[in-house]
Amino acid sequence: MSTIHIGVCGWGDHYDLYTQGVRNRDKLSVYAGHFPIVEVDSSFYAILPQRNYETWVRETPDRFGFIVKPFQAMTGHQRGSAPVDRREVFRQFEESIQPLVEAGKLKALLFQFPPWFDCTRENVQYVQACRQELSAYPFAVEFRHRSWFQEKFRERTLDFLRKIEATHVLCDEPQAGDGSVPIVVGVAHPRLALVRFHGRNHAGWRDPGEGQKWRDVRYLYRYSEEELAEWVPRIRQIETEADEVCILFNNNSGGDAVHNAKQFADMLGVQASGLNPRQMELF
Template sequence: MTGTILIGTASWTDKALIESGLFYPDDVKTPAGRLHYYATQFPVVEVDSSYYALPSVRNALQWAERTPPDFTFDVKAFRLFTQHQTDPQALPKDIRDALGPVQKANVYYKDVPPELKDELWTRFAMAMEPLRAAQKLGVVLFQFPPWFVPSRAAFDHILECAERLRGFQLAVEFRNRTWFEGDRAARVMAFEREHRLAHVVVDEPQGFASSVPALWEVTCPHVAIVRFHGRNTDTWDKKGLSSSGERFNYLYGPAELTELAEKVRGLGRTAKSVHAVFNNNFGDYAQRNAAQFRQMIQGL
C-alpha cells in the first residue's frame, strides 16, 4: 500500500514570491485571497511566520476557515523553542515586560524563567488548537540551529519539546552534520522512533558543517516529512545575503525531480502520509518545482 503524498511549499506569503508576480493572479492581492488561491494549487503548506513570532488563535482560525476541509498546515516552532537567538521584540509585550531589561541583543531559551517558558508554550499550543480541531494540523516542525549539537542536554531538550506539546505530532530537522556521523545516525533514528518523532529528510547542499545527509527513513508511521532546500553550494553558508531566498536560489531540474520522486514514493510505502515541501523560496522556484513534482508523483 502507498501512503498519501502531499506536495507543497514553505510559506504562501514569502516576499520574494509575491514580488515576483509569477504565481498569484493579478487580482489576488490580499492575505485571504493568497491563501485561498494557494489552496487551489497545493494540499499542504508550511507556516513560516510562526518561527519569527508566536502565532495567534485568530490567525489559526482564519487559516482553517479559508482552506478546504482536507487542507494541511505544517507549522514551524517558535524560534526560542528551537534554541535560536531571539530578539526580545519577537516576544509578546507582556512576556517582554515580565522578562525585564535584557543586557544582550538576543535572548535564548535558557535565559527565560520557568514561569515565562510555561506561558509561551501554553500560548503556542493554544494557537495550534483551531487547526487541530479542524483536522488541518500536520506536524509542528522543530528546525534546530547549526550550534545545536548531539549531547545529553540536546536530547533532553527535544524530549522537553515533545512533552510540552503532548498530543501534537513533532517533526525534527537538524542543521549540524555531527548528528549523523558514524554510528550516531542509527542511534538518532532509534531515538526518534522510540518517541514517535517524525524525522525530516532533507535535500540540501553537502560538504558543510551545517549540512546533514538525506536519510530516507520513516521514524513515525503516521507521517514522514521531506524538505527540499535546493543544492546551491555557493550560497548555502554564505554570509551577508540580502534575503533567505538568496540562500535557496536553486531550481531543481527534471532529472533531479525524477530521482527524488522515486525516493518520496519509497517513504510512502511505510508512512501513512508523506509531506514533500519545497523550501527553495527564490521567486517562484518552490511553486514551479512543486507543481512539476506533483505531476511526476502522479505519473509514477
C-alpha cells in the same frame, strides 16, 4: 501505499500563482486551489494570535493541512537573548494553534533546530522535553547539524525519534559542512514522513555575500528534472513505510518552489483532490 501530499513553504511570495491585483488576504485561498498542504513560517518569528489561524481555517478546504514551525525561542535560535520561561512560551504557542487542532488541519509541528544544535546529551534531553510539552500533537524534527547523522549516530538518531514518536524530516540541501545534513532515507513514525527541499545553492548556503540577505540567497535554486528524478525511488521507498508523505519545497527565493512542486507532482503521478475552486487566478 501511502497518501502523498505536495506543497511549498509559505503562500505570500509565489507570484506565479496570483493574478495582478490579488490581495494579500486572498492569497491563501488561491494557493489552496493548487496545493493541499502548506508550511507556516510566520509562526517561527512570533507566537501568532488565534485569529490568524481562525482565518486560515476559514480560507482553506476541509482536507487542507498546515505544517507549523514553532516560535524560534522554542528551538534554540535566539542565542544571546534573555532567558525565557520555557513552559510559558510552550503554553502560549499551544494555545495559539488550537483553531487548527480543532479543525483537524494541523498536519505537524515542525521543530527545525539550528545549525549549531549538535548531537549532545544535553540537546537530546531538550528534544525530549519539547516532545513532552507537546505530546498531544504530531511532532516532526529537522536537525541541521551534521553530527546527528554521522555514521556512528545515524541509526541511533532514527531510533531516538521513533522512541519519542517523532517524524524524521528528510532534507535535500547543499552539503556545506557541519551546518548541513546528508540525505537520510528512513521513516521514524509510521503515520507521517516529511521531506523538505531547500535547494542546492552551495555557494549561498553559508555565505550570502556582502550586502545580501541570507534568506534571499540561500534558497535561490531551481531543481532540474534530473535532480528531482533522484528522489522518485526514495519517495517510493518511504511511502511503503508511512501512511502519509508530505513534501515541501522551500526553494522560494527566485520563485522556483511552485514550479518544482508541480513538476515533482507530475513525476510522481500525484493529483491533489479536495482543493479550493480556481476562480481567482490566471490559469
